[in-house]
Amino acid sequence: MTKGEETKQFILEKAAPIFNTKGIAATAMSDIMEATKLSKGSMYVHFENKDVLACAAVDHNMKILGDKLIAQISKAKTAKEELYTYIEFFSNAVNPPLTGGCPLLNFGTEADDTNPVVKEKINKGIQLNQQLLENSITKGIANGEFKADWNAEDFATVIFAMMEGGHLMSRMSGNNDKMKVIIKTLKNLIEENSI
Template sequence: MSKGEETRQFIIEKAAPIFNVKGIAATSMSDIMEATKLSKGSMYVHFENKEVLACAAVDHNMKVLGDKILMTVGKAKTAKEELFAYIDFFNNPLNPPVIGGCPLLNFGMEADDTNPVVKEKVNGGIRFTQRVLENSINKGIANGEFKPDWNAAEFSTVIFAMLEGGNLISRISGNNDKMKIIVKTLKSIIEENTL
């Protein structure tokens, strides 16, 4: 990696949590300059404007989240363990796996009506996550772990939506009580579909 590429990556890594915590609109280039200790000129050598940097920060946050999900799910020995690992990965929104909380939720809510580029990035992240879940269910059906008539696509939507909703409720309320209910419910559905 060249010196310029290293500096660019350094800026992204410092900016990513700031954007995830404050949001794209509320984050200023001076926030990033303060975090990186770089001058405005140095910043603009690597990113032509805040929007370009914000898109790189969204990508970074989602890659961090995706890598952590894959690492967590990858340790499981069965399809059921994969689903439980995924649920447990998100079971404490007050101590999120990515600084600032789930970037899909954070950036998705901000960008849905205002930023079509970020909206599409988040949509891609949602599709990726649902494919991971669907693949686990289909694997479990194929190896005889799960009922053959379990609809993998539908449950991948349910599990994703319930955990994201629980994330929102927990972060707004400042406690995980509702997430505990969601975790229990999701695991119960999985048990009902386990052979």
């Protein structure tokens, strides 16, 4: 990595949690400058403008979260364990796996009407999460862990939507009480469809 690439990566690593916590609109370049101790000129050498940096921060946050999730899921020995691992990974919204919380929820809520580039990035992230869940269910059906008539695509949507909704409710209330109800419900549904 060249010195310039190192500096660009450094800026991105400092900026990503700020954008994820404050949002794109509320994050000022001065926030990034304060975190990096770099001048505005130095920042603009590596990122043309705030929008370019914000898009890179969205990608960075989603990659970090995805890498952490896959690292956990890859330890699972069965499809059922994969589903449980996914649920447990996102179970503590008050102390989430990524600073600022879930970037899909954070950036998706902000960008849905304002930023088509970020909206598309988040939409792809949602699709990847749902596909990951659907693949686990499909694998479990093939392995004889789950009932053959379980609709993998529908349940992947249910898991994702309930976990994101629980994340929002927990972040707003400052506790995980609602998330615990959601987790219990999802695990019961998994058990009902297990053989």
